[in-house]
Amino acid sequence: MADISYIKKIAVVGAGTMGREIAQVALMAGFEKVFLYSRSIETITKAKNFIENGLKKLKSKGALDEGVTPELLMKNLILNRDIEKTVENADFVIESVPENMNLKQEIFKKLGNFAPKHAILATNTSTMSITKIAEASGRADKVIGMHFLTPIVVLRLIEVIKGAHTSQETFDTSITLGKKFPALKGKRYIAKIEKESPGFIVNRLTIGTSLYLNWLLDMAMEKGIPVETIDNDVVSYPAIGPFAKWDYFGIDVVCDTHNYFAKELSPEFTPGKTLRTLLKEEKLGKKTGKGLYEWKEGKHIINSDEKANLFNLELYYAIQLNEGCKLLEEGIVSGYKVIDDSMIAGMDMPGPFGAGKRNYKEWTKLLDDFAHRSGLEYLKPCNLMKSGAFINMKE
Numbered sequence: 591m592a593d594i595s596y597i598k599k600i601a602v603v604g605a606g607t608m609g610r611e612i613a614q615v616a617l618m619a620g621f622e623k624v625f626l627y628s629r630s631i632e633t634i635t636k637a638k639n640f641i642e643n644g645l646k647k648l649k650s651k652g653a654l655d656e657g658v659t660p661e662l663l664m665k666n667l668i669l670n671r672d673i674e675k676t677v678e679n680a681d682f683v684i685e686s687v688p689e690n691m692n693l694k695q696e697i698f699k700k701l702g703n704f705a706p707k708h709a710i711l712a713t714n715t716s717t718m719s720i721t722k723i724a725e726a727s728g729r730a731d732k733v734i735g736m737h738f739l740t741p742i743v744v745l746r747l748i749e750v751i752k753g754a755h756t757s758q759e760t761f762d763t764s765i766t767l768g769k770k771f772p773a774l775k776g777k778r779y780i781a782k783i784e785k786e787s788p789g790f791i792v793n794r795l796t797i798g799t800s801l802y803l804n805w806l807l808d809m810a811m812e813k814g815i816p817v818e819t820i821d822n823d824v825v826s827y828p829a830i831g832p833f834a835k836w837d838y839f840g841i842d843v844v845c846d847t848h849n850y851f852a853k854e855l856s857p858e859f860t861p862g863k864t865l866r867t868l869l870k871e872e873k874l875g876k877k878t879g880k881g882l883y884e885w886k887e888g889k890h891i892i893n894s895d896e897k898a899n900l901f902n903l904e905l906y907y908a909i910q911l912n913e914g915c916k917l918l919e920e921g922i923v924s925g926y927k928v929i930d931d932s933m934i935a936g937m938d939m940p941g942p943f944g945a946g947k948r949n950y951k952e953w954t955k956l957l958d959d960f961a962h963r964s965g966l967e968y969l970k971p972c973n974l975m976k977s978g979a980f981i982n983m984k985e
């Protein structure tokens with residue numbers, strides 16, 4: 591394991607949903623100082639309140655280490671609206687700003703100028719190229735992808751991703767550091783990704799299924815089928831179904847992600863008519879109070895527990911199996927075990943390969959039929975899935 595004893599001060603750039611959660615687990619990990627940056631007074635104030643309340647809840651549940659109090663941890667949190675002051679003494683910096691390449695490159699140019707030369711610069715991007723983000727920093731060997739899954743304090747997964755110029759020392763140090771961040775569901779699982787790919791592991795599998803969801807959504811809107819009835823096919827309220835999750839993340843964020851994949855993988859990922867309309871009307875989901883659902887007090891409102899009986903779980907897993915096989919074909923991972931383990935640790939759901947080993951022939955036909963029916967060429971089964979040769983690629 592790499593020596594991380596010198597890493598005592600963590601800086602988090604961006605204090606939104608992800609940034610404030612990263613700052614909280616960094617405090618819980620016991621670092622001497624955690625610096626949190628946002629230009630917005632409102633955002634930084636909300637982040638402080640979120641972290642403080644979160645720590646108090648954990649203390650009440652006995653989830654903080656013995657002798658550790660929220661008050662002690664909050665003394666180690668330094669809030670700042672000046673990015674230079676935020677990072678000038680940091681040993682490790684984690685960027686967590688919206689998924690916009692120009693914005694991220696602008697931030698990394700500043701990090702390259704302001705952070706100490708020894709500091710590692712990590713991006714919490716969920717989909718984008720580490721290499722392109724690193725280009726602006728002037729120290730690409732010190733740049734790493736470090737993708738957390740929300741809620742960060744609960745879920746175990748961190749994907750650590752090399753860019754084209756990331757040094758082995760930076761990679762190894764980031765892996766060891768990632769293991770230090772606590773998670774309520776157990777020991778951190780670090781998915782080591784030595785070759786970048788759009789979406790990495792979890793979001794690559796998830797975004798593949800978004801083609802199916804986008805098709806379902808537009809079809810439902812055309813036929814007047816309430817979107818909640820499709821979510822009811824998947825979960826029972828108050829659990830959050832796939833469309834409610836889009837609202838939760840933000841329709842603008844979902845559209846940005848889809849547009850990125852449309853550019854990097856296939857134009858078929860372009861947001862559908864329903865998503866484009868919501869974006870145009872600024873109905874962005876939870877953050878605006880209305881999107882695919884209405885939201886009140888942080889919860890989506892449903893009016894029926896009826897099911898549409900439209901969501902096909904086997905097709906959903908077939909799409910994930912196909913996407914996982916593409917990762918194997920592309921050499922992003924050497925074996926399917928890391929994919930299944932990442933889905934468990936990051937999504938609390940089984941990966942596709944356990945069932946896929948038994949069902950790949952049926953799933954291949956199911957997926958081929960759907961690709962033909964929907965016209966979504968990207969979803970056609972790849973050779974590795976069709977042949978079943980992935981079965982011998984566990985490690």
